[in-house]
Amino acid sequence: MRSCASLILLAILAAAGVSRGDATVAKITHRQFQAVNGSGEQTYTATQKVTLEGIVLHHPADMLNPTPDDTITAMYNMGAEWQLFFQGERDDHAGTAVYLAQLYDNLPWIMPGGGYSNAQFIAELSRINAAGFTVGDRIRVTGWFLSYKGKYNINEQHNNNPDHDFTIELVARGVGLPKPEVVSLDELKDDQDRFVFDPVRLVGGEYYQGRLIKIEDVNVVDAKGWGPNATLTVANGTKTLPVKLGRGNGIYAGSFNLSRPFDVIGILDQDSTDLRSGYRLYVMNYDGNGKVLASYEHRMADQSTAVSLNNGATPPVQK
Numbered sequence: 001m002r003s004c005a006s007l008i009l010l011a012i013l014a015a016a017g018v019s020r021g022d023a024t025v026a027k028i029t030h031r032q033f034q035a036v037n038g039s040g041e042q043t044y045t046a047t048q049k050v051t052l053e054g055i056v057l058h059h060p061a062d063m064l065n066p067t068p069d070d071t072i073t074a075m076y077n078m079g080a081e082w083q084l085f086f087q088g089e090r091d092d093h094a095g096t097a098v099y100l101a102q103l104y105d106n107l108p109w110i111m112p113g114g115g116y117s118n119a120q121f122i123a124e125l126s127r128i129n130a131a132g133f134t135v136g137d138r139i140r141v142t143g144w145f146l147s148y149k150g151k152y153n154i155n156e157q158h159n160n161n162p163d164h165d166f167t168i169e170l171v172a173r174g175v176g177l178p179k180p181e182v183v184s185l186d187e188l189k190d191d192q193d194r195f196v197f198d199p200v201r202l203v204g205g206e207y208y209q210g211r212l213i214k215i216e217d218v219n220v221v222d223a224k225g226w227g228p229n230a231t232l233t234v235a236n237g238t239k240t241l242p243v244k245l246g247r248g249n250g251i252y253a254g255s256f257n258l259s260r261p262f263d264v265i266g267i268l269d270q271d272s273t274d275l276r277s278g279y280r281l282y283v284m285n286y287d288g289n290g291k292v293l294a295s296y297e298h299r300m301a302d303q304s305t306a307v308s309l310n311n312g313a314t315p316p317v318q319k
Helices: 003-017 118-128 202-208 296-303
Strands: 026-027 049-056 081-087 095-101 138-148 151-155 169-171 210-222 231-235 240-245 262-270 277-282
Touching: 049 169, 049 262, 095 118, 095 138, 118 231, 202 262, 210 240, 262 296
Parallel strands: 026 049, 095 151, 240 277
Antiparallel strands: 049 081, 049 138, 081 095, 138 151, 138 169, 210 231, 210 262, 231 240, 262 277
């Protein structure tokens, strides 16, 4: 009887056009996707895959190094990496990262052969960039996901099988970057310089996570560590915030020339096993202007007088 029931169920699924291997997927908001509980753990479990839309915030190569090298064998070194943040619009006050790596099989739980050769990884980069999107474009991303240090990332779940590929579609070109939201350290830190955590995600780090923000009138605690991929600390006198530098061509030894105090524009990220803490401001590039630590694109978005889409403007219609 059990075998008969199974065959009947399979026949029903086949008639509906669904196979046992089909992953469930839903189009949701970034805010729904990034929801957390009181411990900071992700709570979205409704589907196996998600579809999100939003605005591309940066050039991926300014964040992580996508140059493949399949000779690397060191454990946990995943070789080439590619990561993109895109931000929700209007009431969808959140953002999400999309992540791809080359050498998943350098992770101890992945079988040998579970990564990409150099040629295969280059082909993957060509596939995901086929839509020709860039900073300020509206995209649609569909894929599997995993929780990583306080946030959900869309990714391949460390699986190089094509059925785990994520896809990126261009929805509208040239929508424009959102104007960075001005956030004070008082909004991110309490009186004891601890991060403000709100599981409802209406204040503190959770509210701004994954979004383009601006911190005004801070100083760097020690600029000696300035350089690609470095982490600095900025402060307003009593409260501090880590600033993660990217690998853009404006960040190099000797390029630090910021006045005191200065402003910082970047993407608020969370990167900590303490899921109620560990926020940082990710700055991918610096254009050498001397007053604002930011990439050129982010600084121009801050100077824009146009109404941000996130403040209720009507988005342009794709033609």
